[in-house]
Amino acid sequence: MAIPVRVGRHTSQVPLRSPFLTVHGNVMYDVYYQSNVDTPYVEKDVYQHTVQTFLDITIRNQYPLRVAFSTNMGNSSLFRNVTGLNLRYTNRDFKNMLMNNARHWDAGRLHQLQQLQLLRDSLELRANEISRLKYKLQAPSGLQQVIEAKERALYASARDSLAKLPSYAMENVNLSQHWPPKDNWQKPEYSKADTALQKLTAERKAAAEQLDSLQKEFARFDKLYQQKKKQFGANNERLMDVLAQSRNNKELSDNLHAMNLPDTVLPKGYKQLLAIRSIGLGRTMVDYSELTAKDISILGVQAEYNPSYYVAFATGMVDYRFRNFIVNENRSRQYLNLIRVGAGMREGNNLIFTWYTGKKQLYNYNTDTTGAGPQSAPDYRIMGISLEGKWQLNKHNYLVGEIAKSSLPYYARAADKESAMGSVFQFGNRSNEAYSIKSFSFIPATGTSVNAMYKKMGANFQSFSLYTTGSSQSAWSLRVDQPLFNKQLTLSGSIRQNDFTSLYQNVDYHTSTIFKSIQATLRVRRWPVVSVGYSPSSQLMKLSDDRYTENLFYTLVGSVSHFYQCRGIMMNTVLSYTRFYNKQTDSNFVYFNSKNILLNHTVFLGRFTLNGALSAAANQDYALYGADGNIQFKVNQWLETGGGVKYNKQTVYNLEQLGYTGNVRVNVPRLGEIALMGDKGFIPGANKQLVPNNTGRLTYTRIF
CATH class of the missing domain: 2.40.160 (Porin)
Structure with missing residues (x-):
């Protein structure tokens, strides 16, 4: 038995009004303390404060802007206090916004979809009518009506014939002698029953013919609907291709104009x-x-x-602030x-x-x-x-x-x-x-x-x-x-x-x-990533208050890294080797013509992260060996803490030093993230020996 099916109608929604400004971004404050500044400059108890924010602003969800602000302040005589503000628009951001609008294309406003809606409504009407006719022709009640009409017609015909026989007594009932009666199809009882049967038969025949016509019409409309639907999808895909593959802005603009797109995709x-x-x-x-x-x-x-x-x-x-620690006050x-x-x-x-x-x-x-010295007021x-x-x-x-x-x-x-x-x-x-x-x-x-x-x-x-x-x-x-x-x-x-x-x-x-310079990187699925590079490097040295020199030398770097799973536990291992080909005049400590090797291993155990490292640096005068380990624990979604220890041993001078580190991160809902770090480490000092260096950092970050 066929059951009537009603296709759900599309309900158009009134678009929400776009806000005038939409702002997303982040703000960060950072204070960094160093008890000693690393070579080649020497300072003590240096503080640096940094405030910065990056904002992505969209006007009417159609016009993107970027705002960046940063300021650096400190007590160092080497680092300059710098404040910068930038407001920027690029057509790259605008094209990315168009791409996003294309992905969320509100097709309900397109004329093409309106045509699809009309076709869909027509299909719904025909589908409902087809279901009704099928139900009428195939339902048991309809079939029972046909059987009963045929029975009534047959019974009425037999009764009318029997009534016209010459002797209608039981002893003289011989239907074979008196059958068929003359003109019995024109008698009133049978004529009435036969008319009802003919009417019911004609109705069912007309319904069958209408069903056949509707099915053919439904097939034709469905084919047209699928073609229109496919064409609509092709237009959407074509828009994405135009945005991604246009060679320049003029070509992109011309292609978009030819597509006759709505304002939801293309703003004024x-x-x-x-x-x-x-x-x-x-x-x-x-x-x-x-x-x-x-x-x-x-x-x-x-x-x-x-x-x-x-x-x-x-x-x-x-x-020229890309090296803002070099400051000539004059x-x-x-x-x-x-x-x-x-x-x-x-x-x-x-x-x-x-x-x-x-x-x-x-x-x-x-x-x-003049040969007597620099000019007092040169024309630059x-x-x-x-x-x-x-x-x-x-x-x-x-x-x-x-x-x-x-x-x-x-x-x-x-x-x-x-x-x-x-x-x-x-x-x-x-x-x-x-x-x-x-x-x-x-x-x-x-x-x-x-x-x-x-x-x-x-x-x-x-x-x-x-x-x-x-x-x-x-x-x-x-x-x-x-x-x-x-x-x-x-x-x-x-x-x-x-x-x-x-x-x-x-x-x-x-x-x-x-x-x-040459570099090679090998990436094979499920195997470690291997990278080897040989390239020139540079080191900047201060000669006097207003003169600096830059030394160039070669560096060989090789690394093997692998992220893998062992017995259901995720791990990461990195082995790196570095060789500096420089002179003693380039650097007076570890990086003078030295060989450096580092092995780092990380284990991810649910909410725990374990990390350990071994290192060695050797040159012609001494060797420096180090080992450290730390553990991070994610207490819950808003709290994470960790700490570790480090050990250094310097040969020749027979120095052994022990350091430590600790950190905590707190994520306060609607307020932001606060991170605190403290570290006791060691940096190169005078006489080629390591000296203690205490560092601390407090960082506040808010993402919105």
């Missing part, structure tokens, strides 16, 4: 927002080109706009102003002209024009122009070339009393020119990546990417990355010559040494 002004590559206000990074301004921190504003043409600008105070104020205009998309072919100016202190010490203003072009050879290969010309340094134009702008347009003077070319290639068949760079800078060339002047410099580098064995083994190798720029290098720095 989306074309302009996609064209704005970035806007930064406050402490922000300027990263434009190799020969003008690359990775420069400023306190000001910068913006990039690239719909089909390109416009960018930056202005602000320059702050340094002059430095600022940067830069404008860029061009044609084309940054991700494709483009040609961009740059004009920059500002004030930048020269970090060379032989710029005196600089100015320059550059032309940069990118040629996209194909999807996986492109070239970037740039030429630039700057003003002469103040000491080079002092004799002629020439202005900075006038020296820029001295086209007969080639000493203030620079050239750069870079290539990027990817071979899909082998997965090979090849990056190469060459640049040459004249002795008097100046820019915010180059810290020193006074000598002609050239540099080149080549890097190759190659995955092998189905990406289980990755090889990376590079060679370079004089391609790094340091704030502390000598003005006449030049070297023909070719620096080499």
Whole structure:
């Protein structure tokens, strides 16, 4: 027996009103204490306070912004108190928001889904009518009505025939002699019963024909519904593909416009927002080109706009704070102003002209024009122009070339009393020119990546990417990355010559040494991860109040790490080896031409985490051995505590030292997390011996 089935109807929901501002992020306060500061600087009882917050702000759930604030304060004479605030918008965040909206696409507002709803309603009506007719034709009560009608018709026919026989007595009942009676089908009793049977038969025949018609119509509508539904899903998938695979912002904007999407996915002004590559206000990074301004921190504003043409600008105070512990209190104020205009998309072919100016202190010490000592008030203003072009050879290969010309340094134009702008347009003077070319290639068949760079800078060339002047410099580098064995083994190798720029290098720095580095990483499922690398390293040393030197040496690093399960217990083991190939003048303690090995093992036992480590460091003068162990215990969801001990033994001096560490973390609902740490350890001191160092840290974190 068929049972009527009612298909549930779609209930459209009224969308909730979006809040004007949605804010997520975190805030953190940290105070760090050191009884001794590590070498090569010596200070005691140093406190550092840090307050920072990162906020992700969304306006109307459509326009994303990021806010970052940090301030560092302390009592150290080496560390500068620094405060920074940054408000930033990038089209990368905007595209991520579009991607999120696409995943949660409110399809109930689309015209396409309205058509689906109409088809679905039609299907529901036909499905209900089909079920009703099937029930009517197949129900036992309907079949019983047919049987009873046939019986009544047969009984009435027999009765009418018997009544017309000549002798209707029992002794003369011989139906074979009087059958069939003449004109008996026209008698009243049978005619009445036969009419009821014919009516019931006609009704059932009409119902069967209607059922057949409805079933054919239902099949046709269902096919159309499935096609529309598939088309709707394809549109959603196409939107995700457009967001992920568009080559640049203009192509993405055009593709989105062609899809005729609703405001829930595409907010107003989306074309302009996609064209704005970035806007930064406050402490922000300027990263434009190799020969003008690359990775420069400023306190000001910068913006990039690239719909089909390109416009960018930056202005602000320059702050080389990536090494903020190096402070020259007599340094002059430095600022940067830069404008860029061009044609084309940054991700494709483009040609961009740059004009920059500002004030930048020269970090060379032989710029005196009189021979009697440094000038009392040097003119640190600089100015320059550059032309940069990118040629996209194909999807996986492109070239970037740039030429630039700057003003002469103040000491080079002092004799002629020439202005900075006038020296820029001295086209007969080639000493203030620079050239750069870079290539990027990817071979899909082998997965090979090849990056190469060459640049040459004249002795008097100046820019915010180059810290020193006074000598002609050239540099080149080549890097190759190659995955092998189905990406289980990755090889990376590079060679370079004089391609790094340091704030502390000598003005006449030049070297023909070719620096080499290579790294190999092997990742095989269920096997330990093995990594080996050989690369140059550097160490910064203070020579006087205003002079520093940077020593370069090679380092060999190898490690084996494995995360595994043993008898149902999760474990992690790491074995690492490090070798420094440096001189005694580079470091006066453990890291002088030393070999270092470390074995670390961690066991995860439910709420307990056990950790132990063994280490050894040896050089030509002595060896240092260490062992430590600690345990962490997660008491509950809001409390975690731990502690450990450490042991050091230094040969030759026969020193044995014992230290300890302890920590506790408390997570208070709606308030945040408070973490406290104390440690008694040891750092290199005078006479190549370890000295005690007590550290402590209190951290408060709130995530919202």
